[in-house]
Amino acid sequence: MCLQRTRSFRTQRHSVNRPPTPDAADDQEKQPSLHEIINIKMIESGEKERLMELLRERLLECGWKDEMQNLCRTFIKKEGRNNVTLDELIRAITPKGRASIPDSVKAELLQRIRTFLVSAAL
Amino acid sequence: MSMPNDDNASSQSQLASLFFEDLLDSIIVDVASEFHRISRLGLDRNLEDEEEELRLSAEARAKAADLSNSGEATSKYVVDIFGQTHPSVANEIFECMNCGRSIMAGRFAPHLEKCMGKGRKARLKATRSSTTAQNRYTRGSPGSAYTPYANSTSTNSTSTNRYSNGTYGIAGEGYSNGTFEEP
Numbered sequence: 001m002c003l004q005r006t007r008s009f010r011t012q013r014h015s016v017n018r019p020p021t022p023d024a025a026d027d028q029e030k031q032p033s034l035h036e037i038i039n040i041k042m043i044e045s046g047e048k049e050r051l052m053e054l055l056r057e058r059l060l061e062c063g064w065k066d067e068m069q070n071l072c073r074t075f076i077k078k079e080g081r082n083n084v085t086l087d088e089l090i091r092a093i094t095p096k097g098r099a100s101i102p103d104s105v106k107a108e109l110l111q112r113i114r115t116f117l118v119s120a121a122l
Numbered sequence: 123m124s125m126p127n128d129d130n131a132s133s134q135s136q137l138a139s140l141f142f143e144d145l146l147d148s149i150i151v152d153v154a155s156e157f158h159r160i161s162r163l164g165l166d167r168n169l170e171d172e173e174e175e176l177r178l179s180a181e182a183r184a185k186a187a188d189l190s191n192s193g194e195a196t197s198k199y200v201v202d203i204f205g206q207t208h209p210s211v212a213n214e215i216f217e218c219m220n221c222g223r224s225i226m227a228g229r230f231a232p233h234l235e236k237c238m239g240k241g242r243k244a245r246l247k248a249t250r251s252s253t254t255a256q257n258r259y260t261r262g263s264p265g266s267a268y269t270p271y272a273n274s275t276s277t278n279s280t281s282t283n284r285y286s287n288g289t290y291g292i293a294g295e296g297y298s299n300g301t302f303e304e305p
Contacts, residue, residue, distance in 0.1 A: 072154065081162070084161075110142055113142060114138045117138060
């Protein structure tokens with residue numbers, strides 16, 4: 001691989017340094033995982049967006065978002081309004097957020113995802 | 123796929139859970155970033171109100187701590203958190219907007235009572251004077267939020283040169299709480 005590139009490296013006069021174009025050999029070494037394939041399919045078909053909107057709507061209806069905002073408020077009050085970074089806030093509320101999902105919402109979303117998986121695997 | 127059904131189902135569920143967690147994390151990040159922005163920009167009323175309460179209570183506590191530390195029995199000269207002392211009666215002098223007299227700030231409220239007719243003597247003074255037209259006008263007008271006696275407008279009208287508390291005045295100079303002048 002290097003031999004192919006040394007000449008262009010020395011003599012290139014382009015102002016932009018282009019990264020070496022991937023060889024076909026590179027691609028074959030790492031296969032995209034099943035997870036990644038399905039993720040791409042979900043995004044391309046628009047299903048991921050629909051699922052996000054559905055989840056957002058359900059969480060809003062059941063008051064989860066308000067609970068989260070209260071958690072944020074408490075955390076920010078404790079730490080001081082201007083001392084909190086976004087990262088800290090996210091790290092602080094994520095575990096509680098994951099735990100406080102109502103079961104019905106989770107079940108509904110899982111059902112839809114599974115339906116999609118079945119249809120995508122075909 | 124040539125996997126038996128059970129394996130398939132469980133790996134599917136695992137995969138589904140993975141995706142669900144993914145979606146959930148994205149939404150949590152959204153909520154957090156939205157709230158972070160609101161709080162940093164100071165747009166959240168709740169946060170601001172609570173901040174102020176905290177500040178006020180901290181100040182009050184500091185004052186109380188100061189008092190107890192200094193051990194003064196009388197609070198004639200109270201030391202505040204900046205170490206400044208204030209006389210117990212505020213002594214700035216300014217002009218009363220109702221009667222035009224120069225009043226000491228600490229005595230302003232009692233002065234206003236007599237001046238504007240909250241007190242007994244002023245009310246007696248008022249009922250004796252003023253025309254019936256003025257009475258009719260003040261009785262029908264809406265009271266402002268500041269005065270507790272806006273409802274008893276009939277007894278509150280003073281002489282023709284002055285306004286009643288917070289009701290719409292008829293004529294005269296000066297101004298009282300939020301009323302407008304008629305030409």
